[in-house]
Amino acid sequence: MIFYHVDVFSSKILSGNGLTVIFHEEDMSKDYMQAIAQEFKQFETIFLRQIEEKRFRARIFTVEEELDFAGHPILGAMAVIHEKLFTEERNITAVFELNNKSLQGESVKKEGYFQATMNQGAPAFLGTVEGESVNTFLQALNLTTDYLHPSLPMEVVSTGLPYLIVPLTSGLEKARISVGDFEEQLGKVQAKFVYLFDVDRMEGRTWDNWGAIEDVATGSAAGPTGAYLYKWNIFNATDDITINQGGFVGRPSKIKVFADQSTGDIKVAGDVKIIAKGQLLI
Numbered sequence: 001m002i003f004y005h006v007d008v009f010s011s012k013i014l015s016g017n018g019l020t021v022i023f024h025e026e027d028m029s030k031d032y033m034q035a036i037a038q039e040f041k042q043f044e045t046i047f048l049r050q051i052e053e054k055r056f057r058a059r060i061f062t063v064e065e066e067l068d069f070a071g072h073p074i075l076g077a078m079a080v081i082h083e084k085l086f087t088e089e090r091n092i093t094a095v096f097e098l099n100n101k102s103l104q105g106e107s108v109k110k111e112g113y114f115q116a117t118m119n120q121g122a123p124a125f126l127g128t129v130e131g132e133s134v135n136t137f138l139q140a141l142n143l144t145t146d147y148l149h150p151s152l153p154m155e156v157v158s159t160g161l162p163y164l165i166v167p168l169t170s171g172l173e174k175a176r177i178s179v180g181d182f183e184e185q186l187g188k189v190q191a192k193f194v195y196l197f198d199v200d201r202m203e204g205r206t207w208d209n210w211g212a213i214e215d216v217a218t219g220s221a222a223g224p225t226g227a228y229l230y231k232w233n234i235f236n237a238t239d240d241i242t243i244n245q246g247g248f249v250g251r252p253s254k255i256k257v258f259a260d261q262s263t264g265d266i267k268v269a270g271d272v273k274i275i276a277k278g279q280l281l282i
Contacts, residue, residue: 001022001023001024001279001280001282002022002023002084002277002278002279002280003020003021003022003023003040003277003278003279003280004020004021004080004083004084004274004276004277004278005018005019005020005021005274005275005276005277005278006018006019006021006076006079006080006272006273006274006275007019007272007273007275008072008075008076008116008217008219008253008270008271008272009072009075009216009217009219009245009246009253009254009255009270009271009272010251010253010254010270010271010273011110011112011113011271011273012113012273013273013275014275015251015252015253015273016216016217016246016251016253016270016271016273017043017072017215017216017217017218017246017251017253018042018043018216019042019043019044019045019046019072019073019076019077020037020040020042020045020046021045021046021048021073021076021077021080022036022045022046022047022048022280023048023049023050023084024047024048024049025049027049028047030059030066033045033047033059033061033066034061034065034066036061036280036282037061037062037063038063041063042063043062043063043213043215043216044060044061044062044067044070044072044073045060045061045073046058046059046060046061046070046073046074046076046077047059047060047061048077048080048081050085051097054081054092054093054094054095055094055095055097056077056081056094056095056096056097057097058073058074058077058096058097058098059098059099060073060098062208064208066099067161068098068099068100068160068161069098069099069100069101069160069161069220070160070161070219070220071118071120071160071218071219071220071221071222071223071255071268072217072218072219072220072270074096074103074105074116074118074219075105075116075117075118075219075268075269075270075272076116076272077096077105078094078105078106078107078114078116078117078118078272079107079113079114079116079272079274080274081094081107082107082109082114083114083274089109090108090109091106091107091108091109092106092107093105093106093107094107098160101121101160103118103119103120103121103160104118104119105117105118105119106118107272110271112273113271113272113273113274114271114272114273114274115269115270115271115272116269116270116271116272117267117268117269118219118267118268118269119260119265119266119267120159120160120220120223120265120266120267120268121159121160121265121266122159122263122264122265122266123157123158123159123223123224123227123231123266124157124158124159124162125155125156125157125227125231126155126156126157126158126162126189126190126191127155127156127189127190128153128154128155128156129153129154129155129156129164129189130153133189134148134154136185137154137164137166137185137194138166139178139179140177140178140179140182140185141166141175141176141177141178141194141196142174142175142176142177142178143168143171143174143175144171146170146171147168147169147170147171147174148166148167148168148169149167149168149169149199150169152167152199152232152234153167154166154167155228156189156190156191157224157225157227157228158224159220159223159224159227159266160220160223161192161193161220161221161224162190162191162192162193162224163191163192163193163194163195163206163220163221163224163225164186164189164191164193164194164195165195165197165224165225165228166194166195166196166197167197167199167228168196168197168198168199169198169199169200170198172196172198172201172203172205172248173248175196175205176207176211177194177207177209177210177211178211180210182194182209182210182211183209183210186209193206193209193221194206194207195218195221195224195225197225197243199229199234201244202241202242202243202244203243203244203245203247204218204221204222204225204243204244204245205245205248206218206221214248214249215245216245216246216249216251216253217245217246217251217253217255217270218245218255219255219268219270222243222255222257222268223257223266223267223268224266225243225257226241226243226257226258226259226266226268227259227266229241230259237259237261237264238259238261239258240256240257240258241256241257241258242254242255242256242257243255243256243257253270254270255268255269255270256268256269256270257269
């Protein structure tokens with residue numbers, strides 16, 4: 001099996017969000033894929049099996065679990081497909097078959113890096129958090145209402161993974177997951193993860209649900225956040241949005257979000273730098 005290591009949401013090496021992309025020809029068990037992901041210890045690892053010329057079965061794993069969808073693995077995989085299989089072409093598209101849906105990606109070859117885009121589809125707004133639940137989540141995140149945006153709600157939004165968007169005006173540097181049952185709390189509002197977002201700084205943070213690992217740059221959260229900002233008129237639907245993330249872990253990254261004007265679908269884009277290629281001897 002051939003693997004690539006790439007940095008996503010950056011055009012420079014050793015920045016952005018690292019990712020392992022693995023090509024395989026035969027089916028592998030979920031447990032085997034999980035073990036490989038744990039070996040590489042990236043925030044996410046994506047496994048690709050080519051089923052047509054530009055159609056791929058894709059499965060995505062963190063070190064703890066399989067995800068039905070994630071953002072930066074699709075963008076990184078898009079660039080690797082371009083490099084490995086269509087290196088002579090300047091622009092390509094490809095389709096990824098995930099566990100529960102299919103989506104299309106695009107890649108443009110630049111000087112020394114790639115620009116990748118994915119269509120995350122139409123956003124789903126799953127409900128706002130109100131009343132005492134607001135305080136419960138803020139306490140779990142080591143925050144108080146003083147940091148919360150005064151006119152924007154906490155809201156669960158999904159473009160593949162449901163995120164609880166927590167809009168802030170300050171306090172992003174103080175935030176952390178401070179309780180052991182945070183995943184259970186999120187489940188009560190139909191969310192999988194949380195995304196804290198400083199609206200003035202256009203900067204976000206998220207972690208695994210144990211608060212042990214902070215994600216560098218989160219494409220699956222950028223789509224819901226962009227949709228949220230459009231819904232609440234922070235941006236016009238024709239505006240491009242740039243979300244900053246990763247500064248708190250020394251890997252500053254920029255995630256681009258925009259809406260398809262003909263369909264309303266949310267698209268997420270970022271630069272990708274390929275930094276290593278190898279072979280798994282297993």
